[in-house]
Amino acid sequence: xxxxxxxxxxxxxxxxxxxxxxxxxxxxxxxxxxxxxxxxxxxxxxxxxxxxxxxxxxxxxxxxxxxxxxxxxxxxxxxxxxxxxxxxxxxxxxxxxxxxxxxxxxxxxxxx
Amino acid sequence: xxxxxxxxxxxxxxxxxxxxxxxxxxxxxxxxxxxxxxxxxxxxxxxxxxxxxxxxxxxxxxxxxxxxxxxxxxxxxxxxxxxxxxxxxxxxxxxxxxxxxxxxxxxxxxx
Numbered sequence: 001x002x003x004x005x006x007x008x009x010x011x012x013x014x015x016x017x018x019x020x021x022x023x024x025x026x027x028x029x030x031x032x033x034x035x036x037x038x039x040x041x042x043x044x045x046x047x048x049x050x051x052x053x054x055x056x057x058x059x060x061x062x063x064x065x066x067x068x069x070x071x072x073x074x075x076x077x078x079x080x081x082x083x084x085x086x087x088x089x090x091x092x093x094x095x096x097x098x099x100x101x102x103x104x105x106x107x108x109x110x111x112x
Numbered sequence: 113x114x115x116x117x118x119x120x121x122x123x124x125x126x127x128x129x130x131x132x133x134x135x136x137x138x139x140x141x142x143x144x145x146x147x148x149x150x151x152x153x154x155x156x157x158x159x160x161x162x163x164x165x166x167x168x169x170x171x172x173x174x175x176x177x178x179x180x181x182x183x184x185x186x187x188x189x190x191x192x193x194x195x196x197x198x199x200x201x202x203x204x205x206x207x208x209x210x211x212x213x214x215x216x217x218x219x220x221x222x223x
Contacts, residue, residue, distance in 0.1 A: 032210070
């Protein structure tokens with residue numbers, strides 16, 4: 001049973017436009033969420049996080065939105081750059097555990 | 113800081129052979145995780161250790177998989193015997209608090 005789902009395996013966006021990556025979760029106990037970015041032949045690297053007490057967190061070009069009632073979060077990248085082309089994973093956890101459950105990833109391609 | 117170090121980077125082995133993957137976490141991090149990445153399932157948690165003690169191994173797929181953490185600076189993931197369906201990228205990650213730092217992974221191919 002996939003507790004964290006990224007239903008879009010891939011996404012292509014024109015440079016300068018907005019990229020929106022989506023993630024859904026099923027476990028209502030999850031209260032902390034992260035996004036990781038992964039380039040080929042490298043390990044995933046932390047990008048941005050959000051706690052369930054917030055509905056938005058912004059860091060430069062990256063903003064994560066959380067809709068708890070819908071059990072949905074999204075990552076917005078504005079403006080998108082070719083260097084943003086990577087696989088993006090969302091991950092979720094709940095208080096009291098060190099364990100993160102990851103989604104299957106979305107491959108973003110930003111076209112120059 | 114050298115980050116999380118995994119070895120080897122690539123491993124090609126024949127079906128039935130034993131495979132050992134190695135990981136050196138970041139010094140001071142008290143949690144260590146082994147993940148497997150496949151196209152179908154994304155990043156799957158196999159096992160995690162806290163203060164060198166296995167806390168949750170429910171993700172280990174079969175008895176053929178085993179993991180150890182004899183001390184705070186070293187962990188191994190062993191597959192014996194290996195099968196073609198074990199082919200994947202295996203990541204080690206360590207953590208001190210919130211968020212992980214991942215190693216570069218070991219790409220395992222079992223032929």
